[in-house]
Amino acid sequence: MYNDLVDQAELFQEAIKYYANILTPFSKLVDKKIKDVLALNVPVDMICPSHGVIWRDNPLQIVKKYVEWANNYSENQITVAYDTMWNGTRRMAEAIAHGIAAADSDVTVKLFNIARSDKSDLITEIFKSKAVLVGSPTVNKGILSAAAAILEEIKGLRFQNKKAAAFGCYGWSGEAIAVISERLKEGGFQVLNDGIMEKWNPNSKGIDNCIRFGNDVALATR
Numbered sequence: 001m002y003n004d005l006v007d008q009a010e011l012f013q014e015a016i017k018y019y020a021n022i023l024t025p026f027s028k029l030v031d032k033k034i035k036d037v038l039a040l041n042v043p044v045d046m047i048c049p050s051h052g053v054i055w056r057d058n059p060l061q062i063v064k065k066y067v068e069w070a071n072n073y074s075e076n077q078i079t080v081a082y083d084t085m086w087n088g089t090r091r092m093a094e095a096i097a098h099g100i101a102a103a104d105s106d107v108t109v110k111l112f113n114i115a116r117s118d119k120s121d122l123i124t125e126i127f128k129s130k131a132v133l134v135g136s137p138t139v140n141k142g143i144l145s146a147a148a149a150i151l152e153e154i155k156g157l158r159f160q161n162k163k164a165a166a167f168g169c170y171g172w173s174g175e176a177i178a179v180i181s182e183r184l185k186e187g188g189f190q191v192l193n194d195g196i197m198e199k200w201n202p203n204s205k206g207i208d209n210c211i212r213f214g215n216d217v218a219l220a221t222r
């Protein structure tokens with residue numbers, strides 16, 4: 001029931017997950033309201049929200065976190081999230097992640113299969129990231145449904161100050177890259193480039209292209 005009685009890592013993970021998934025679109029209001037309340041200079045002994053723990057130990061610590069999260073929050077992290085039917089786009093994602101890590105040893109790279117991940121955890125990792133790379137193969141001139149769902153969700157959250165790019169395998173026409181890039185732009189992401197696509201399951205040259213693509217993303221987001 002109280003913030004000092006629970007595991008602190010779990011508490012802050014749940015708090016940032018709540019912020020990322022629920023409050024992100026209201027960040028301007030959050031920041032303004034916190035400033036209004038702090039300007040009153042009222043001593044704060046305890047914060048009893050309508051959900052979550054009661055903050056009685058150093059209650060302003062969560063207020064400081066909310067101010068950080070409300071102001072274009074990002075960590076030195078890049079998230080690579082993909083969907084796939086036959087693992088070609090997964091292999092692209094892994095090669096891109098290696099390419100990022102090879103070009104910048106300080107950046108945290110996180111890799112997710114969108115269809116097999118908890119949606120709220122993935123949104124939290126995107127919230128923490130300075131850039132997100134979204135991958136899907138082309139399917140019927142579009143993208144796979146799990147990738148479409150997460151793009152719809154992040155569009156609504158209106159993340160600020162984040163870069164992005166698209167990737168994916170294709171067989172003959174390859175519309176997925178343009179579809180993903182367009183959704184990312186609609187979501188307010190700064191799309192870094194035209195994305196990368198590989199025909200069918202990538203061969204070793206295709207994997208090298210993906211590694212280079214990862215190198216370029218790392219350098220463009222440093």
Ligand SMILES: Cc1cc2nc3c(=O)[nH]c(=O)nc-3n(C[C@H](O)[C@H](O)[C@H](O)COP(=O)(O)O)c2cc1C
Binds near residue numbers: 090138139201
């Ligand atoms: C039902 C279905 C529809 C597809 N539609 C397209 C398409 O419209 N255009 C295209 O370029 N490739 C299309 N493809 C081919 C896939 O994009 C290709 O097989 C790709 O390598 C799959 O990537 P993955 O290994 O990541 O699943 C389609 C494949 C399937 C199974």
